[in-house]
Amino acid sequence: MIKQAVLYRMVTDQHICPFGLRSKDLLKRQGYEVKDHQLSSRAETDKFKAQHQVKTTPQTFIDHKRIGGYDELLKYFGKSQAGQNGTSYTPVIAIFAVAALVALGIQLSTQTALISLRSLLLFIAVSMVMLALQKLKDLYSFTNSFITYDLLAMRYIPYAYVYPFLEAYAGIGMIAALPAWWVAPISLFIGSVGAISVIKAVYIDKRELKCACVGGDSSVPLGFVSLTENVFMIGAAILMLLY
Incomplete structure (x- = not known):
């Protein structure tokens, strides 16, 4: 027996509702034949909402019963929405995984050993640059989070604004193989202050905070x-100074 669902979603010249598209895709993936009713104007949308006494669109109906919007549809199928489960390590896993692949790619391009001290430094360096970019995309939001636990930034707020630039510089310097004394002291300093701050905030004070490592949001x-x-930054600095 064919499973059918009726979907009402807003599609105008100025706006296509993303949650309407997500609802349609979810229904199809669940094996439903979708009767897609597109509300092509604001007036038509307002009329629909008034008729069904709802505040938002899209709205999905299954077996003549209104399920609701996209969030309600997810619940109906026993699913959760990505990014709405409180905490997530996905951004960090993605950054470290891509950084490792970039490091290996650089090593392949130079026809040197894939696993070596240089490849380790490249992995750390690329990770640092990518993490710095995450912070720099919304510097104000990053600083608002960072100053709540970094010991130096708490006392000297301008340091919070400088930190991502220092991290990016240290990472780029490692990739470029600049002299160790140009790069290592900065990496060692920001890494050491950061490590001490995290240990105090999390493991001594037992505070539950969001990490600003991938940005303020x-x-x-x-x-x-x-x-x-x-620890990566500290380790990379020590390796550069020793070798």
């Missing part, structure tokens, strides 16, 4: 990930 919990970022 991050859903990554402060703790292991941020500490790892800082």
Whole structure:
């Protein structure tokens, strides 16, 4: 028996509702034949909402019963919406995975050993640059989060604004193989301050905070990930100075 669903969604010359598209896609993936009713004007949309006594579109009907909008449809099928589960390590996993592949790609292009001290430094460096970019895309939002746990930024707020630039510089310097004394002291300094700050905030004060490592709107919990970022910077600095 064919499963059928009726979907009402807004599609005008100025606006196509993204949640309407998501609802249609979800229904199709669940094996439903979708009767897609497109509300082509604001007046038509308002008339529909008044008729069914709803505040938003899209609206889905299954077996003549109104299910609701996209969030309600997800619940109906027992699914959760990506990015709405409180905390998530997905952004950090993506960054570290891509950084590792970029490092290997650089090594392949230079026809040198894939696994070496240089490839490790490249992985750390690319990770630092990508993490710095995440912070720089909304510097104000990043600083608002960062100053709540970084010990130096708490006392000297301008440091929070400078931090992503220092991280990007250190990462680019490692990729460019600049002299160690140009890069290592900065990486060692920001990494050490960051590590001490995270240890105090999370493991001593037992505070539950969001990590600013991937930007101010991050859903990554402060703790292991941020500490790892800082340990990477410290380790890379030491390796550069020793070798």
